[in-house]
Amino acid sequence: MLTSSIIDIPSSLIELIDSTDSLQTSPPSLYVDLEGVNLSRHGSISILQLLNQPAGHAYLIDIYVLGKTAFTTLGKNGKTLKSILESPAIPKVFFDVRNDSNALFFHFGIRLQGVEDIQLMENASRPGTLSRKQFVSGLARCIEYDAPLAPSVKALWRENKEKGMQLFAPERGGSYEVFNARPLAAAVKEYCVQDLSFLPVLRTLYWGKLSLEWKAKVDAATRERVRVSQTLEYQPHTRDKTLGPWQQPVDYRGFAGAPSFFGGLDLFGSR
Numbered sequence: 001m002l003t004s005s006i007i008d009i010p011s012s013l014i015e016l017i018d019s020t021d022s023l024q025t026s027p028p029s030l031y032v033d034l035e036g037v038n039l040s041r042h043g044s045i046s047i048l049q050l051l052n053q054p055a056g057h058a059y060l061i062d063i064y065v066l067g068k069t070a071f072t073t074l075g076k077n078g079k080t081l082k083s084i085l086e087s088p089a090i091p092k093v094f095f096d097v098r099n100d101s102n103a104l105f106f107h108f109g110i111r112l113q114g115v116e117d118i119q120l121m122e123n124a125s126r127p128g129t130l131s132r133k134q135f136v137s138g139l140a141r142c143i144e145y146d147a148p149l150a151p152s153v154k155a156l157w158r159e160n161k162e163k164g165m166q167l168f169a170p171e172r173g174g175s176y177e178v179f180n181a182r183p184l185a186a187a188v189k190e191y192c193v194q195d196l197s198f199l200p201v202l203r204t205l206y207w208g209k210l211s212l213e214w215k216a217k218v219d220a221a222t223r224e225r226v227r228v229s230q231t232l233e234y235q236p237h238t239r240d241k242t243l244g245p246w247q248q249p250v251d252y253r254g255f256a257g258a259p260s261f262f263g264g265l266d267l268f269g270s271r
Contacts, residue, residue, distance in 0.1 A: 002051070004193045006184065008062035010073045016059050017075030019052060020084060027207075028091035028116060029053050030084075031199040034100045035192060036063075037176040040236035041106035046179035048081075051196045058193045064180050071108050088113040093203055095119050095139045095195075097222065099236050101229040111230065117222040118199060121206035122146070123244045124214045124221075133244045143198050146205060157194055164191025221245040 007013050023029035031051040037043045048061040048070070061081070063070050071082040084090055085104070094100060096119040097112065104110040119136050126132045143149075143157060164187050168174045178188055210218065224245070228234050 002056055002058050002193060002197050004058040004060060004189070006060045006062060006189075007070075008065045010066075010069060013061070013066070013070065013073045013081070014075050016050070016061070017073070017079050017081060017084070018077050019055070020079070020090070021077050023052070023054065023090075025089070025091055027200075027204065028093050030090065031093045031196055031203075032085075032100070033094065033192070033196050033199075034103065035179050036103065037179060038236075040099050040102050042236065043103070044180075045103050045107060047184075047192055049192050049196050051199065053200050058196050060184070060189065060192055062182075065182070068108060071110065082108070082110055085110050086113050090114050091116055093118060093199060095142075095199060095202075096136075098225050098229045098234070098241065101226050102234055102236055105230040112226050115222055115226055116203070117218070117225060118142070118203050118206060120218045120221050120225070120245065121203065121210065124218050124246075125206045125209040130246055133246055135242050136244055139195060139198075142202055143195075147198055147201055148205065149198075149201070157198075160187070160190050160194050163187040217246070 005012070007016055020030070029052060031053060033049040034045055035047045035049070036045040039045065045063045048063055050059045050061060051057070052059070061070055066073075071085075072080055074080055085092065091114050092112070093116045095117070097115050097117050101112050101115075104112060119139075119142075122142055123133050123136050140161070144154065147154070149157075166172045166174055167178045167185060167187055168176050168191075170176075178185060181188075207215070
């Protein structure tokens with residue numbers, strides 16, 4: 001069971017930064033997720049979640065409160081959160097890094113390096129022909145179908161996820177502005193922490209299935225995701241984001257009901 005804390009003052013941020021010293025890099029120790037209002041260059045970042053997996057602790061870094069200070073505060077070890085995120089020697093694991101990278105780059109000038117992307121690992125690990133890798137899966141689908149967890153754990157995850165979505169998902173009557181409400185609602189905090197908690201087990205599962213050839217392909221595709229996300233050509237909310245990177249472009253006009261089918265983030269998107 002993860003412990004968690006909210007980081008909203010520089011002194012706590014310094015302790016967090018210093019805690020990253022001497023962490024193992026294989027397997028990775030740091031897992032990252034972001035929440036915000038229209039998370040991309042067009043919106044804002046509210047919270048950056050950072051899981052220190054060996055310590056079993058999730059930090060909810062309050063970007064809404066700290067602003068750029070969150071990334072420029074210097075630890076006693078001479079590092080900043082920005083330098084950690086940009087270090088190619090410190091692996092950081094995301095699930096669909098694209099919008100996170102887009103927001104970090106355009107709002108705070110952060111050029112992510114050392115990134116691993118579990119969404120690409122899952123897609124690449126599917127057996128069979130490339131046709132089985134045509135579309136990427138969302139995190140909810142990966143947890144539901146693949147995470148080796150007890151049914152009771154998944155039932156609690158569904159319950160907590162539903163509570164969170166009722167607060168922030170517009171289609172459930174919520175608003176993403178809840179990520180900027182302070183103090184942070186308990187259901188929102190739980191939502192932020194719990195998805196992060198599943199990332200290590202999913203990373204171990206999918207990465208362990210990959211051949212050396214496919215690991216290299218995933219690494220290259222991840223770097224390309226980050227590169228493209230840092231350009232103005234990148235569009236944060238388009239249907240082609242559901243395609244795996246090994247596919248030729250698809251003409252969606254041939255699909256009846258394409259908006260509802262391809263737009264379902266719980267199945268194919270980042271969440």
